[in-house]
Amino acid sequence: MKRFLLLFCVLVSFLVFISLQIDFSLSALALTRQQLEGPGQLLYQSRHSLRDDTGSPWQVVLFKRVKDGETVEISLRLVGFPEGIEFLHPERLTITTAQGQILAAEDAFAQESPAANVGQYKMQDILTQLPVTEAIELSLPLDNPRALTIPTPVLLEWQSLLFSVNGGNPNHPATISSRAKLIS
Numbered sequence: 001m002k003r004f005l006l007l008f009c010v011l012v013s014f015l016v017f018i019s020l021q022i023d024f025s026l027s028a029l030a031l032t033r034q035q036l037e038g039p040g041q042l043l044y045q046s047r048h049s050l051r052d053d054t055g056s057p058w059q060v061v062l063f064k065r066v067k068d069g070e071t072v073e074i075s076l077r078l079v080g081f082p083e084g085i086e087f088l089h090p091e092r093l094t095i096t097t098a099q100g101q102i103l104a105a106e107d108a109f110a111q112e113s114p115a116a117n118v119g120q121y122k123m124q125d126i127l128t129q130l131p132v133t134e135a136i137e138l139s140l141p142l143d144n145p146r147a148l149t150i151p152t153p154v155l156l157e158w159q160s161l162l163f164s165v166n167g168g169n170p171n172h173p174a175t176i177s178s179r180a181k182l183i184s
Contacts, residue, residue, distance in 0.1 A: 032161060043063055046161050062077075062123065073122075098131070107121060
């Protein structure tokens with residue numbers, strides 16, 4: 001009887017472990033979205049909810065717009081909660097790597113923002129310079145500055161989104177150029 005009970009516990013534990021792994025894999029896959037915006041135009045998105053250094057929640061969306069097989073935009077949209085958060089436009093977003101490299105992303109809403117708590121930054125030239133083996137820190141240009149850490153799994157997802165453009169063609173010139181920048 002003890003043997004049967006032990007075998008039963010091992011089997012149940014194994015099934016729980018497998019179901020958690022499958023659930024985790026499916027939820028990870030659901031984070032990157034693809035949306036048809038119009039004829040020949042696709043929008044790819046990586047969405048995450050993260051907390052800043054004060055514990056406030058943020059919606060972090062990296063998106064890539066592709067028209068007729070060509071990337072026309074790669075931007076990072078940050079939406080802060082609760083209300084009362086105000087981005088300072090046209091300030092740049094400062095990105096700091098663990099190695100101390102500092103990058104700056106241009107404000108896409110320099111002229112007009114849809115709301116005070118929304119910031120959007122041009123990432124097309126910066127994305128290939130980001131590390132994929134260590135987290136980065138975003139210094140948010142707000143009335144009361146805050147820091148937001150982007151963990152490694154999110155950075156890996158961003159790189160995956162970068163290379164999924166151009167119809168997923170790894171031989172497309174834009175993809176080859178981006179890959180060369182990332183490697184060097």
